Amino acid sequence: MFWPISHLLPSLTGGATHILADAGGPLWLLPGIDVGPTTLFTIGPFPVTNTLINSWLSMIIVLVLFLGATRKMAIVPKGLQNFVEWGAGLLIDFCEEVAGKPWGRRFFPFVATIFFYLLFANWTEIIPGVDSLGTPMPGTHPVAGIFLLGNDSNKFYPWVRPASSDLNFTLAIALISVVVTQIYGFRTLGFRQHVGKYLNFRDPIGFIVGILEIVAEFARIISFSFRLFGNVFAGDVLLIVLGTLLPFIGPTVFYPLELFVGFIQAFVFSALTLVFLSLAITSHEDEHASAAHTEHSEVGELASADAVH
Amino acid sequence: MSNNPSNDNAGFYRALALVGQVGFYIAVPMVLGAFLGRFLDNALFHDTASLATIFGLLLGLAAGVALVVRAIMRLPTS
């Protein structure tokens, strides 16, 4: 077990000053921040990274929560079941509000899985020890066998890192979200109409619009994955840096903020997935009809808004 | 939207869908166009004047603007 110094009590560091005097360096250093995750070990050719471990942790939390709550369900809910039902009930209402009653029910399992998985993957960043427990790099000299101090303090590989701060994770879920949206589009609109959205050889304008649709889908994957990655990675770095600059006090101030950001990002991801799902099951003609009759008022509204400003 | 019962909120959710997307609508086509142009420059024109890169960048910009305009125009008014 090797802890870096950044999350230790300042009083503990008082006793360590003579070591620092010997080392002649700073008490601790800013941890090295990598965009990519760290491979802890490999199983055959298969790398196991700290973010992968965190995603397993999040899965376990979600599974324990949901299977525990739904194992023996009572008509009058109590304890865990009540809590889970409250959260899931809000989400069901939201789904039914956005996508309509029958579709909201069909979308709910997918949207809820995304939401709760991401929620706990995001929230793991505030667990003490995440990003600060790890294996020391070769050539370091742990104090008392476990603490890394001075110039060694950032030379370690963290065991757990928030899954959402790994692009593999966010990209995977963004891909799943977009692919499932496409599948629903195929299933409700039929192959011909759905592919017609993207590949239209009847007229050049339609062809360009189809190409734009493809680019838009691509941009959606990028925006989904980068928004989540950026927010959680930035929050993680914020906590690490503040923990280094001002241990214990610094990160504490930002824990509520990070809880909020984690929730908002999970919600935005699942809400956008839901919105795109409900758009995918709407046929193109429907949308055109509604767009055509709203366009005029929209333009008028924008114009009047300009005039007011 | 035909199968959306709550039409007062439809505009809100559609607008929500654009959050964090419009920027990428412009950025992604530009980057794609730039990469495509650079690939063409390297492969076909042997890295002469980066003309294809610039052209791809501009094409991407045009595509991005078209995407944004389309996305905004397709919003239902609430």
Add this chain to the structure above:
Amino acid sequence: MLTYELAAAIAIGLGAIGPGIGIGLLAGPALSAMGRNPEAAGTIRTNLLLSIVFAEAVAIYALVVALVIFFVGVK
């Protein structure tokens, strides 16, 4: 090497100032308008969201530029 990192940091840092101020400027009047006119809250919220979308797009350009500088420019 350090120049590129600094450039990326400046790009995203300065690029985030504008949208931050912009979103703040948007949200304040929008909230007071909602308070003054609660029955128009839906429309105001939608338009607020749209405006935020555009303000936030600028930050994403800065992010893309920073990423390009950081990951492409280093090579």
Add this chain to the structure above:
Amino acid sequence: MLVPHVVADLPLGINPWLLGAQLLNFGILYFILAKFAFPALYKTLDQRAATIRQGVENSERAKTELAKAQQQADGIIQAAQQRSQQIIADAGTAGERVRAQIEAEAKARAAEIAEQNRRRMAQEEAQAQNALRQQTADLAIQAASVVVGRSLDNSDQRRLVEQFLTEVR
């Protein structure tokens, strides 16, 4: 293999293996939740909604039934009232009719009695007149016989007197 290192296969740490692993993770999570957790959740929610709906329906039905019973009772009371009114009215009319009948009978009987009296009086009058006439006739005959001195044939006498009397009358 226990040498940790930073993943840098592709820019931003994207690695096909890890991407696949994360896809698989999500798939497993979705499969388990969709198979075991959400159906149970939906079932409970539906059950509870059904129970609540049934309860509401029951109370609603009880309310309507109560209202119906109330209405029925009101109807019965009203009918009874109507009926009693009817009975009273009937009794009134019946009494009236009986009274009228009795009165009519009494009147009829009074008229009858009066008629009988009148007839008897007329009869008696007639008898008296007859008796008077006979006496008068007798007296007249006596007087005449006295005057005439000749006793007229009884039957002639009588005829004459009768005639006279009839003429006198």
